[in-house]
Amino acid sequence: MADTNMIVVTTQDSGILARFLTNPAASHPRRDRATSTTQPAHQRRPNKSPALRVRRHATLASLPSSSAAAAAMVSAEAGIDYVLWTEAEVSARVGDVAAELAADLRALPEPAVVVGVATGAFLFLADLVRRVDVQLAVDFVRVESYGAGTVSSGKPRITADLKVDVAGKHVVVVEDIVDTGNTLSCLIAHLEKKGASSISVCTFLDKPARRKVSLQLVGDGKFYRGFECPDYFVVGYGLDYAELYRNLPYVGVLKPEMYKKDSSN
Numbered sequence: 654m655a656d657t658n659m660i661v662v663t664t665q666d667s668g669i670l671a672r673f674l675t676n677p678a679a680s681h682p683r684r685d686r687a688t689s690t691t692q693p694a695h696q697r698r699p700n701k702s703p704a705l706r707v708r709r710h711a712t713l714a715s716l717p718s719s720s721a722a723a724a725a726m727v728s729a730e731a732g733i734d735y736v737l738w739t740e741a742e743v744s745a746r747v748g749d750v751a752a753e754l755a756a757d758l759r760a761l762p763e764p765a766v767v768v769g770v771a772t773g774a775f776l777f778l779a780d781l782v783r784r785v786d787v788q789l790a791v792d793f794v795r796v797e798s799y800g801a802g803t804v805s806s807g808k809p810r811i812t813a814d815l816k817v818d819v820a821g822k823h824v825v826v827v828e829d830i831v832d833t834g835n836t837l838s839c840l841i842a843h844l845e846k847k848g849a850s851s852i853s854v855c856t857f858l859d860k861p862a863r864r865k866v867s868l869q870l871v872g873d874g875k876f877y878r879g880f881e882c883p884d885y886f887v888v889g890y891g892l893d894y895a896e897l898y899r900n901l902p903y904v905g906v907l908k909p910e911m912y913k914k915d916s917s918n
């Protein structure tokens with residue numbers, strides 16, 4: 654999960670590029686794992702039926718057609734079908750959530766510990782805390798549902814733990830998305846065991862339709878969310894497909910052809 658790849662395409666690589674764009678699993682072994690039926694639900698193909706508020710994005714770059722053009726760096730938004738929330742909408746909503754969170758944290762007797770869940774929460778966390786004008790501590794954890802194999806254990810585990818001691822502290826867990834709720838459920842239990850006095854959750858996206866476990870917050874903990882997300886395959890603003898697209902400043906829906914071969918099981 655921690656690996657980051659910069660794809661620099663040469664003319665000789667154009668065949669590999671074409672294969673990656675039609676089937677990322679061919680060039681990225683992690684796809685096999687990430688697209689299994691037990692992968693996080695937000696990474697599966699979208700339900701085709703729900704009515705959505707969608708807007709076509711007029712300025713999306715199309716994929717390069719000639720091999721000369723394919724020699725260029727692949728655009729960050731190649732493979733995006735349309736934008737669900739623009740950069741401006743994301744920014745405005747993050748501001749709203751930050752204001753709500755700041756008001757609550759200001760009322761606490763001591764600084765809270767804001768815990769980002771790597772990797773997906775990195776942008777939301779950074780934008781959020783810069784707008785919370787209250788003293789706070791920041792830390793990260795990593796939670797994984799997959800081991801070395803290709804099948805989810807169904808039991809997420811903490812693979813990188815906190816540096817900050819949260820005993821007796823008010824903790825705000827920051828996520829990019831809550832889907833089944835398994836990751837957060839595991840993390841909340843972990844933080845509670847460490848003695849956190851309250852545990853809140855602040856998630857950029859929430860997909861309640863996918864929830865499999867109900868989240869039990871601790872103490873006076875609150876649930877904050879940016880947007881309720883429709884059941885589509887969304888990427889950007891921290892959310893990935895095959896570890897890519899996290900750097901998009903907006904939330905987009907991935908073109909089905911980017912993943913349909915992998916998700917046909």
Ligand code: PRP
Nearest residue numbers: 693771772773830831832833834835836
């Ligand atoms: C994503 C996301 C949440 C989790 C939500 O993480 O960042 O942590 O899935 O899914 P759940 O509610 O079904 O547990 P992922 O494992 O994809 O890792 P990432 O943050 O590195 O993208």
